[in-house]
Structure formats: C-alpha cells, structure tokens
Amino acid sequence: MATLGLIEYEDAGPEVRAVYDDIMATRKTDWINNFWKAIAHDPATLKRTWESIKQVMAPGALDPLTKELIYVAVSVTNGCNYCIASHTASARNKGMTDAMFLELQAVVGMANETNRLAAGYQVEVDERFKM
Amino acid sequence: MATLGLIEYEDAGPEVRAVYDDIMATRKTDWINNFWKAIAHDPATLKRTWESIKQVMAPGALDPLTKELIYVAVSVTNGCNYCIASHTASARNKGMTDAMFLELQAVVGMANETNRLAAGYQVEVDERFKM
Amino acid sequence: MATLGLIEYEDAGPEVRAVYDDIMATRKTDWINNFWKAIAHDPATLKRTWESIKQVMAPGALDPLTKELIYVAVSVTNGCNYCIASHTASARNKGMTDAMFLELQAVVGMANETNRLAAGYQVEVDERFKM
Amino acid sequence: MATLGLIEYEDAGPEVRAVYDDIMATRKTDWINNFWKAIAHDPATLKRTWESIKQVMAPGALDPLTKELIYVAVSVTNGCNYCIASHTASARNKGMTDAMFLELQAVVGMANETNRLAAGYQVEVDERFKM
Amino acid sequence: MATLGLIEYEDAGPEVRAVYDDIMATRKTDWINNFWKAIAHDPATLKRTWESIKQVMAPGALDPLTKELIYVAVSVTNGCNYCIASHTASARNKGMTDAMFLELQAVVGMANETNRLAAGYQVEVDERFKM
Amino acid sequence: MATLGLIEYEDAGPEVRAVYDDIMATRKTDWINNFWKAIAHDPATLKRTWESIKQVMAPGALDPLTKELIYVAVSVTNGCNYCIASHTASARNKGMTDAMFLELQAVVGMANETNRLAAGYQVEVDERFKM
Numbered sequence: 210m211a212t213l214g215l216i217e218y219e220d221a222g223p224e225v226r227a228v229y230d231d232i233m234a235t236r237k238t239d240w241i242n243n244f245w246k247a248i249a250h251d252p253a254t255l256k257r258t259w260e261s262i263k264q265v266m267a268p269g270a271l272d273p274l275t276k277e278l279i280y281v282a283v284s285v286t287n288g289c290n291y292c293i294a295s296h297t298a299s300a301r302n303k304g305m306t307d308a309m310f311l312e313l314q315a316v317v318g319m320a321n322e323t324n325r326l327a328a329g330y331q332v333e334v335d336e337r338f339k340m
Numbered sequence: 341m342a343t344l345g346l347i348e349y350e351d352a353g354p355e356v357r358a359v360y361d362d363i364m365a366t367r368k369t370d371w372i373n374n375f376w377k378a379i380a381h382d383p384a385t386l387k388r389t390w391e392s393i394k395q396v397m398a399p400g401a402l403d404p405l406t407k408e409l410i411y412v413a414v415s416v417t418n419g420c421n422y423c424i425a426s427h428t429a430s431a432r433n434k435g436m437t438d439a440m441f442l443e444l445q446a447v448v449g450m451a452n453e454t455n456r457l458a459a460g461y462q463v464e465v466d467e468r469f470k471m
Numbered sequence: 472m473a474t475l476g477l478i479e480y481e482d483a484g485p486e487v488r489a490v491y492d493d494i495m496a497t498r499k500t501d502w503i504n505n506f507w508k509a510i511a512h513d514p515a516t517l518k519r520t521w522e523s524i525k526q527v528m529a530p531g532a533l534d535p536l537t538k539e540l541i542y543v544a545v546s547v548t549n550g551c552n553y554c555i556a557s558h559t560a561s562a563r564n565k566g567m568t569d570a571m572f573l574e575l576q577a578v579v580g581m582a583n584e585t586n587r588l589a590a591g592y593q594v595e596v597d598e599r600f601k602m
Numbered sequence: 603m604a605t606l607g608l609i610e611y612e613d614a615g616p617e618v619r620a621v622y623d624d625i626m627a628t629r630k631t632d633w634i635n636n637f638w639k640a641i642a643h644d645p646a647t648l649k650r651t652w653e654s655i656k657q658v659m660a661p662g663a664l665d666p667l668t669k670e671l672i673y674v675a676v677s678v679t680n681g682c683n684y685c686i687a688s689h690t691a692s693a694r695n696k697g698m699t700d701a702m703f704l705e706l707q708a709v710v711g712m713a714n715e716t717n718r719l720a721a722g723y724q725v726e727v728d729e730r731f732k733m
Numbered sequence: 734m735a736t737l738g739l740i741e742y743e744d745a746g747p748e749v750r751a752v753y754d755d756i757m758a759t760r761k762t763d764w765i766n767n768f769w770k771a772i773a774h775d776p777a778t779l780k781r782t783w784e785s786i787k788q789v790m791a792p793g794a795l796d797p798l799t800k801e802l803i804y805v806a807v808s809v810t811n812g813c814n815y816c817i818a819s820h821t822a823s824a825r826n827k828g829m830t831d832a833m834f835l836e837l838q839a840v841v842g843m844a845n846e847t848n849r850l851a852a853g854y855q856v857e858v859d860e861r862f863k864m
Numbered sequence: 865m866a867t868l869g870l871i872e873y874e875d876a877g878p879e880v881r882a883v884y885d886d887i888m889a890t891r892k893t894d895w896i897n898n899f900w901k902a903i904a905h906d907p908a909t910l911k912r913t914w915e916s917i918k919q920v921m922a923p924g925a926l927d928p929l930t931k932e933l934i935y936v937a938v939s940v941t942n943g944c945n946y947c948i949a950s951h952t953a954s955a956r957n958k959g960m961t962d963a964m965f966l967e968l969q970a971v972v973g974m975a976n977e978t979n980r981l982a983a984g985y986q987v988e989v990d991e992r993f994k995m
Contacts, residue, residue, distance in 0.1 A: 210732065212462045212559055213569060242469070244454070247461040251573035257657065258454065258580075261650055265446045270439035275406055276447045282410045283451035285984040286417040288550050288812050291458040292451070293986060294469040297736055307737060308401035311775035314984040315396045316407045318778075320414035320423070322977035323375070323389065327422040329940040329969040330378040331343045331948060338373070338425040339603065341863065343952055344962060382966035388788065389973075392781055416591040419681050419943050424593060428605055438606060442644035445591040449651075453584035460547040460576040462555060470734065472994065474724045474821055475831060504731070506716070509723040513835035516842075519919065520716065523912055527708045532701035537668055538709045544672045545713035548679040550812050553720040554713070556731040570663035577658045578669045582676035582685070585637070585651065589684040592640040593605045600635070600687040601865065678853040681943050686855060690867055700868060704906035707853040711909075715846035722809040722838040724817060736986045766993070768978070771985040782978065789970045794963035799930055800971045806934045807975035810941040815982040816975070818993040832925035839920045840931045844938035844947070847899070847913065851946040854902040855867045862897070862949040 215246035224252045228259050235263060242295055274303040282317045346377035355383045359390050366394060373426055405434040413448045477508035486514045490521050497525060504557055536565040544579045608639035617645045621652050628656060635688055667696040675710045739770035748776045752783050759787060766819055798827040806841045870901035879907045883914050890918060897950055929958040937972045 218229055218241065228249075229241050249255045266276050277300040284292035297310070305313075349360055349372065359380075360372050380386045397407050408431040415423035428441070436444075480491055480503065490511075491503050511517045528538050539562040546554035559572070567575075611622055611634065621642075622634050642648045659669050670693040677685035690703070698706075742753055742765065752773075753765050773779045790800050801824040808816035821834070829837075873884055873896065883904075884896050904910045921931050932955040939947035952965070960968075 210462070210464060212460075212572065240468075242466045243463050244458055244461075247463045248457055248576075250569065251577065253657065254457075254573065254577050254580075257654055258457070261450055261654065262454070264646065264650065265443075265450045269443050270437060271409075271443045271447075275409065276443070278402070278406065279409060279413045279444060279447045280451045281984070282413045283417050283448055284455055285980050286414050287452065287455045288979075288983050289455040289458055290983075290986075291463050291465055292455045293983060294465045296451075297986075298469050306401060307774065310736065311778065312396075312400050312402045312407070313410065314772075314981055315775065315778045316402075316410045317414055317984055318782075318977040318981045319392055319396045320411045320427075321418065321980045322973040323393070324415055324418045324420040324423045324943075325940050325976045326379055326385075326389070326969055326973045327375055327420055328943050328945075328948060329343075329936075329972055330375075331341070331945075331952075332374050332378045332422050333341060334422055334425045335373045337371075338429050343965070379969075381962065382970065384788065385966065385970050385973075388785055392785065395777065395781065412591070416587050419586075419590050421590075421593075424590060428593075438643065441605070442647065445588055445641075446644065446647050448591055449584040449588045449647075452587045453580040455550075456547050456583045457576055457580045459550050459552075459555060460543070460579055462552075462559075472724070472726060474722075474834070502730075504728045505725050506720055506723075509725045510719055510838075512831065513839065515919065516719075516835065516839050519916055520719070520842075523712055523916065524716070526908065526912065527705075527712045531705050532699060533671075533705045533709075537671065538705070540664070540668065541672060541675045541706065541709045542713045544675045545679050545710055546717055548676050549714065549717045551717040551720055553725050553727055554717045556727045558713075560731050568663060574658075574662050574664045574669070575672060578664075578672045579676055581654055581658045582673045582689075583680065585655070586677055586680045586682040586685045588641055588647075588651070589637055589682055591605075592637075593603070594636050594640045594684050595603060596684055596687045597635045599633075600691050674853070678849050681848075681852050683852075683855075686852060690855075700905065703867065704909065707850055707903075708906065708909050710853055711846040711850045711913075714849045715842040717812075718809050718845045719838055719842045721812050721814075721817060722805070722841055724814075724821075734986070734988060736984075764992075766990045767987050768982055768985075771987045772981055778981075782981070785974055786978070789967075789974045793967050794961060795933070795967045795971075799933065800967070802926075802930065803933060803937045803968060803971045804975045806937045807941050807972055808979055810938050811976065811979045813979040813982055815987050815989055816979045818989045820975075822993050830925060836920075836924050836926045836931070837934065840926075840934045841938055843916055843920045844935045844951075845942065847917070848939055848942045848944040848947045850903055850909075850913070851899055851944055853867075854899075855865070856898045856902045856946050857865060858946055858949045859897045861895075862953050 211243065211247040213247070213250045215243055216249040217246065221249060222252070225249045225255060228252075228255050231263075232259060244291065244295065274300065274305060277303050278305065278309070278313050281313060285314070285317050286321060342374065342378040344378070344381045346374055347380040348377065352380060353383070356380045356386060359383075359386050362394075363390060375422065375426065405431065405436060408434050409436065409440070409444050412444060416445070416448050417452060473505065473509040475509070475512045477505055478511040479508065483511060484514070487511045487517060490514075490517050493525075494521060506553065506557065536562065536567060539565050540567065540571070540575050543575060547576070547579050548583060604636065604640040606640070606643045608636055609642040610639065614642060615645070618642045618648060621645075621648050624656075625652060637684065637688065667693065667698060670696050671698065671702070671706050674706060678707070678710050679714060735767065735771040737771070737774045739767055740773040741770065745773060746776070749773045749779060752776075752779050755787075756783060768815065768819065798824065798829060801827050802829065802833070802837050805837060809838070809841050810845060866898065866902040868902070868905045870898055871904040872901065876904060877907070880904045880910060883907075883910050886918075887914060899946065899950065929955065929960060932958050933960065933964070933968050936968060940969070940972050941976060
C-alpha cells in the first residue's frame with residue numbers, strides 16, 4: 210500500500226480537489242489513478258507535478274501519442290512497474306495500437322543493448338557528433 | 341580509446357566489410373561511426389547487432405523518427421554519453437527539429453521524476469491498469 | 472520467496488546468531504527483518520554487511536536520520552522495493568515526520584529529472600566546478 | 603559541448619533573463635552555471651525547472667544542506683557527472699564539510715550494495731513494513 | 734498479467750511454434766516460460782531475440798554457466814525481478830551451487846558499491862588504464 | 865579531478881599506508897590506482913572497502929577471473945566509466961582473453977535487452993521459478 214495511503218476525492222481539501230478536477234477535465238475521464246492520490250499528501254507537489262505534466266505532455270512539436278511512447282520507454286528503462294502499467298494504458302487511450310506497442314518495446318530493448326555495448330567497449334564519441 | 345581499438349574499413353576482413361557496406365548503403369552515408377568499428381572485433385556481434393537494428397528501426401507501425409526519439413530517451417535515461425551523442429545526431433538526420441528535441445527532453449525529464457515519485461510513495465498499480 | 476529461504480533465529484548457527492543479537496541490541500528491537508535472514512546463508516557476507524552498515528550509519532558528521540534519508544533516496548532511485556519499504560520504516564523510527572518524507576520525495580524526484588536533462592542536453596561541467 | 607550550445611545572459615531574451623536574474627538573486631551569486639544556459643533554449647522548461655527547484659530546495663521540514671546531500675546521493679546513483687560536480691559544489695556552499703562528504707559517499711555506497719543484495723536474494727517485504 | 738497476455742503453444746501460429754520447439758529442443762525441456770509467451774505477439778522479435786540468445790549463450794571462450802552468472806549479475810543490477818527469477822533458475826540448471834550463488838551476490842553487491850564510490854568521488858581514469 | 869584530490873603514498877598516514885601496502889602485496893603490483901587514492905581521505909572507508917573487496921574477490925566457489933567478469937558486467941550496466949576501465953584491466957591481468965571480453969560484452973548486451981523486454985511486456989514470474 211502507498212506509504213501514506215491514498216487521498217480519495219471526498220476526503221480531499223479544496224486545493225487537492227481543484228487538481229483532481231483539472232486532471233479529470235483535461236483527461237476527459239471520471240476517475241483519478243493512485244499516483245495522484247498518493248502524492249496528494251503534499252498538495253504543493255501534487256499541483257506542481259500535475260501542472261508540469263500538463264504542460265509537457267500537451268500537443269506541440271511532438272504529438273501526445275509520441276510523448277506517451279517516450280514516457281513508456283523511460284519507465285521501462287527505469288523498471289518502474291507502476292509507470293509502465295499506467296503509461297501503457299495512457300498510450301492506448303491516445304491511440305497506441307498493438308503493433309505500435311510491439312515496435313516500441315523492440316526499440317527500447319535494442320537501445321538498452323547497444324547503450325551497454327557502447328559503454329562496455331569504451332567507445333569514444335566521434336568528432337562529427339560533437340558539432 | 342575503445343578497449344580493443346577501432347577497425348577501419350581498409351583493415352577489415354570481408355565479413356566486417358560487408359556489414360560496413362550495408363550500414364553505409366542503408367543509411368545513405370559514406371562513413372562508419374566508432375560504435376561499429378569498436379564492436380567489429382566480434383564479427384558475429386557486429387552482424388547480429390546491425391541486422392537487429394536495421395530490422396527494429398525500419399519504418400513500420402512507428403515511423404523512423406519516432407523510433408529514433410525513443411532511442412534517445414532510453415540513452416538519456418541510461419546516461420550513455422556515446423549513445424546520446426550518436427542518436428541525437430541520427431534523430432536530426434531523420435528530421436528532428438530543435439523544438440522536437442526540447443520537447444523530447446522535457447518529457448524524458450518528467451518521466452524520470454514521476455517514475456521515482458511512484459516508487460518512493462510505494463504506489464500500488466490501479467486495478468483498472470491490470471486489465 | 473527469498474531464493475534460498477530465510478534463516479530464523481532458532482535455526483541459525485552461533486555465527487549468525489551473534490550477528491542477529493548485535494542487530495537487535497544495536498537497534499533496540501526484538502526482531503530481525505527478512506533482509507538479514509536471507510543473506511544469513513552466507514555468514515561472511517552477513518557479518519561483513521552488518522558491520523559495514525553499523526559503521527556507516529552510526530552518528531558522525533551526519534546524524535542517523537540524515538543518513539537514513541540518504542539511504543531512502545538511493546533506494547528510490549534504484550527502484551528497490553524492499554529497500555524503500557525497510558528504510559522508509561527505519562527513517563520513521565529515527566524521527567522522519569510525514570512532512571520530511573514529502574520533502575524527501577520531492578527532492579529525489581527533481582534530482583532525477585534534472586540528472587536526465589543534464590545528460591540529454593549534453594551539458595559540459597563548468598570550469599568552476601572542476602576546482 | 604551542449605547539444606544546442608549555451609545561451610549567455612547578453613544573448614538571452616527577457617523571459618530567460620528574468621529567470622537568470624532570479625537564480626542569481628536567490629543564490630546570492632553573480633554567475634549562471636551551464637545547466638541553465640543549456641536548457642534556456644526552451645524558456646518554458648527553464649522557467650518551470652527553476653521554479654520547481656526553488657520550491658523544492660527551499661528550507662522546510664528539511665534544511666537546505668540536507669536536501670543538497672540528497673541531491674548528490676541521487677546524482678551519484680544515476681552516475682550523472684555534471685550533477686555530481688555541480689551539486690557537490692552547491693553542498694559545499696551550503697556548509698558540507700569534508701567529513702560530511704565522506705560519510706555521504708559511504709552511505710550512498712552501502713545503500714547501492716544492499717539494494718542489489720535485496721534484489722539478488724529476492725527478499726520479500728516483511729509484513730511489518732507494509733503497515 | 735503480461736500486457737498482451739501469453740500465447741500458449743496450442744494457440745500459436747507455425748512461426749511461433751517453430752521458435753518454441755527450438756527453445757525446448759535446445760534447452761532439453763518440455764515447457765516454455767512466460768517471457769517467450771509474452772513476446773510471441775511479435776514473432777519477429779521472438780525469433781530475433783531467441784536466435785540472439787542462443788548464439789550469445791552458447792559455449793565459447795566462456796562456458797554456459799559463467800555466461801548465466803553474468804546474466805544474473807546484470808539482472809540484479811537492473812532490478813529486473815522476472816529476469817532475476819528466471820536466470821537464477823537457469824544458472825542452477827547449469828550447475829550453479831548455493832556457494833556460487835552466494836559469492837555471485839557478494840561480488841554484485843561490492844561492484845555496485847564501488848561503482849558509486851568511484852562516481853561520487855569523481856575519480857579520474859588512471860593513465861595506465863587508458864592503454 | 866577527484867573531489868578531494870588523491871593521496872599519494874608519500875603523503876599518507878600510517879593507517880592509509882598499511883592499506884596501500886596490503887593492496888600492492890595482494891595484487892603483486894607496485895602501484896595504487898586512483899580509486900584508492902581518492903577514497904583514502906576516509907581511512908575507515910578505505911580499509912573497510914579494501915578488506916571487503918579482498919574477501920569477496922578471493923578464490924572460492926568461483927574463481928577470481930569469473931568474479932572479475934561479473935564485476936565488469938555490473939560496471940557496464942551501471943555505466944561507470946572508471947570501473948569499466950579499471951576492472952577490464954584487472955580482468956585481463958587475471959587471464960581474460962579478447963575472445964572472453966567479446967563474449968562478456970555480448971552477454972551483457974543481451975541481458976540488458978531482455979531485462980527491458982520483460983519489464984516492458986509486464987511479464988509475470990512463472991510459478992516454477994518461485995520454488
């Protein structure tokens with residue numbers, strides 16, 4: 210169970226409720242996942258993290274699905290089970306097909322392999338890459 | 341310097357040259373970066389790794405630029421300097437603009453932050469995410 | 472279940488019991504947590520690890536609570552669920568309040584974010600930091 | 603060199619200068635380290651990251667030095683050279699003595715060791731830690 | 734549960750069955766573990782990964798048990814619970830005794846500790862090691 | 865440069881010299897590498913770390929070369945440049961051939977790849993592995 214427990218909507222103060230409301234409105238959903246309920250014990254971190262996520266994940270030069278795939282890639286590389294589960298679900302909501310999921314994992318796998326080969330062989334950065 | 345040094349094209353045997361040729365043909369370039377020259381001491385690994393990369397990074401359900409962004413995200417999360425340098429360059433060659441680069445880094449940063457918050461607060465996976 | 476199982480006090484040999492006794496005496500507690508019971512299959516590692524921990528976590532230039540917070544920060548960054556659970560509990564025993572816990576997590580989250588931004592942007596170390 | 607180069611104060615727009623000014627005022631210093639100059643290519647990320655850092659690192663339930671030690675611990679665990687260099691310097695500015703530095707490293711080292719032992723032995727979380 | 738579920742032998746197409754058959758024949762066993770059943774949703778990745786593993790883990794300059802110990806060491810360092818469980822089992826099948834297991838964990842633990850000490854103290858690589 | 869600088873033999877106190885002497889005697893060499901000179905600022909950590917390493921790396925159920933290969937595998941997975949350089953050199957001193965080095969890297973690379981695939985596909989541990 211989460212270290213300090215989860216704060217449900219009905220038990221939340223106005224500051225936390227305002228963030229919950231914004232999460233649900235922004236995501237067009239009617240529930241709040243455990244991550245937010247856990248960090249709600251720290252309303253400042255809840256608000257800051259949500260606003261940062263909202264800003265960073267908004268459509269821009271990269272579309273929201275691409276951003277979500279990147280989020281999954283990081284979560285897999287860090288071995289964060291919660292984040293893998295939640296962001297895989299988010300990616301699907303944003304249109305990730307099974308075929309995309311499979312290719313995503315394959316790229317993540319290969320990147321992790323070659324990252325270690327580059328380190329293990331002590332490969333120096335090419336001059337051309339430094340420009 | 342790379343642990344076993346780098347194998348230049350002119351010093352390479354036919355098996356290694358064949359891979360180098362395929363890399364250059366596939367990437368429409370006339371040079372080989374240090375990563376391949378370092379692992380060329382093991383022709384089986386060179387061939388296997390290149391063929392895996394070629395397969396995995398080919399256009400499919402995800403386009404090559406998206407795959408390269410994912411590659412950078414993994415490399416940044418692993419702190420692999422060589423891979424960050426080389427795949428950032430590759431991503432640019434495939435069309436990554438500065439604006440895309442900036443959004444990519446912002447997503448990678450936030451994902452790393454929330455990965456740790458989820459772990460640190462010991463958040464349990466929501467039932468809905470398990471389906 | 473732990474790979475080799477857990478060694479309970481009543482099943483332990485004198486060498487292991489001596490370490491268990493010292494753990495309980497040092498920590499002023501009457502039980503041994505699973506970590507020690509798992510590694511007790513290797514009495515040399517049990518003894519070496521306990522003595523190292525005892526030395527390192529003792530009050531010194533840093534107080535025991537600060538050291539425990541650092542331990543949690545590392546465990547969260549490594550995503551070690553066992554260690555997050557056990558050292559969060561230890562930190563509380565040593566006086567960590569909820570407010571401290573929340574600030575600790577916030578710092579760990581931000582540090583992980585900026586660590587990746589520094590790597591992703593390939594930032595060079597400032598000359599002033601090299602001195 | 604940083605991927606997109608560094609933005610010096612004299613070349614910065616008003617939005618970036620405002621952040622630089624606040625960094626220098628808050629830290630009571632007259633220079634900006636490379637991290638901020640690198641991410642200044644993305645003024646939104648610069649502003650968001652700085653304001654988050656300022657909030658998170660401010661005195662609270664934990665004092666600024668303790669927070670800085672935690673920052674170093676995370677950076678070491680992630681192997682982020684830039685961050686190790688910059689936050690070790692920051693910690694010294696905030697009062698970290700050599701003796702504190704040495705104890706910090708010792709704790710970080712032991713935590714990394716026991717994190718892996720817990721994982722390698724597949725130790726289950728004690729029931730008592732779940733409460 | 735695995736994101737896309739597991740593909741059992743009886744539900745598998747000929748391409749996947751061929752890999753499953755080769756896994757069982759190579760490993761002289763009559764069952765397939767979940768890892769392969771999970772990635773079988775992507776027959777190309779299944780085949781590529783299995784053939785790479787088969788090639789890499791075959792006896793060569795290093796014997797299969799040594800390779801398996803290395804596999805466990807990496808999995809522990811990455812905190813990959815599935816891989817720790819499966820490769821610890823594989824190592825035992827290949828002859829790892831309890832005594833070997835214990836020494837393996839001790840080395841992994843120490844390596845993780847000194848890796849961080851080297852980073853934390855910002856130790857420069859000795860000239861002699863660069864040759 | 866190392867954070868606190870390096871302590872040369874001629875500048876070391878008797879406690880540090882005793883460890884340096886033991887390192888050189890045990891390793892049958894006439895020099896001390898930077899790692900030890902850096903942590904020598906903390907004689908207790910120097911002594912504890914060296915004695916732990918000496919105990920852990922001694923011949924036992926695993927031979928010294930196998931242990932050194934495991935050390936390299938961990939160091940590569942952690943991306944610790946200093947440790948990769950120093951332990952690759954140590955492994956060579958203990959008999960690692962180029963062929964062994966190449967196979968080691970290939971195994972490390974594959975293990976890192978499949979670790980992430982297992983996490984990314986959210987594969988559950990097989991019941992058989994839990995026994």
